[in-house]
Amino acid sequence: MSFQLLLNVILAFAWMFLKNDYSSSAFFIGYLLGLLILLVYRPFFKERFYLLRVWALVSLLVLFLKELILSNISVLKHILKPKLDIQPGIFALETELTRDWEITTLANLITLTPGTLVVDVSLDSKILYIHAIDVPEKHQAIESIKNSFEKAIMEVSK
Numbered sequence: 001m002s003f004q005l006l007l008n009v010i011l012a013f014a015w016m017f018l019k020n021d022y023s024s025s026a027f028f029i030g031y032l033l034g035l036l037i038l039l040v041y042r043p044f045f046k047e048r049f050y051l052l053r054v055w056a057l058v059s060l061l062v063l064f065l066k067e068l069i070l071s072n073i074s075v076l077k078h079i080l081k082p083k084l085d086i087q088p089g090i091f092a093l094e095t096e097l098t099r100d101w102e103i104t105t106l107a108n109l110i111t112l113t114p115g116t117l118v119v120d121v122s123l124d125s126k127i128l129y130i131h132a133i134d135v136p137e138k139h140q141a142i143e144s145i146k147n148s149f150e151k152a153i154m155e156v157s158k
Contacts, residue, residue: 004050008034048158056155063152067113075114078134089135090119093128093142095150100125102153109149 008031015030016022035051042049078086097103103125107118115133122128135141 002050004038004045004047008038008050010034011037053156053158056152056158060149060152060156063148064109064112067109067148071114071116075133078115086134087136088131088133089138090129090131091135091138091141093130093145094126095128096146097150097153097157099157102157103128105153106145106149109153110145 011034012027012030015033016026019026019030038045039049078084095103095106097106103121107121107128110116110128110130111118117131118128119131120129130141130145132141
């Protein structure tokens with residue numbers, strides 16, 4: 001990804017120097033032309049096109065913001081109820097992620113979401129132990145995390 005991005009920026013600067021125009025609009029046009037060149041030569045790169053990974057990263061950020069807002073509302077509802085009818089619990093989430101940065105990102109996203117906290121990670125980094133403020137069904141919570149955060153992180157790291 002970084003090689004393609006660097007190549008695209010170099011092509012944008014080359015366009016600016018060839019046009020003898022050092023404005024931001026010339027850089028932008030050169031960047032777009034560099035994107036087109038990279039798309040044409042995409043079969044010669046080992047990695048997938050870098051804008052797909054950027055798009056996956058933006059999607060992960062949007063997913064996190066959505067989950068952040070929804071969980072804030074959920075925790076607020078629990079707090080404002082006169083009777084506290086929650087079922088706190090700790091459950092184990094077996095992850096398919098393998099790289100350290102992927103597991104760290106998943107743990108941070110879970111911890112930053114209100115109502116959940118990663119308590120521990122197993123020594124082999126395959127199981128995350130998560131405390132949640134309200135877990136009526138543990139399997140549903142596990143599937144929710146696997147289908148949202150874990151899937152989005154896998155898309156970024158493809």
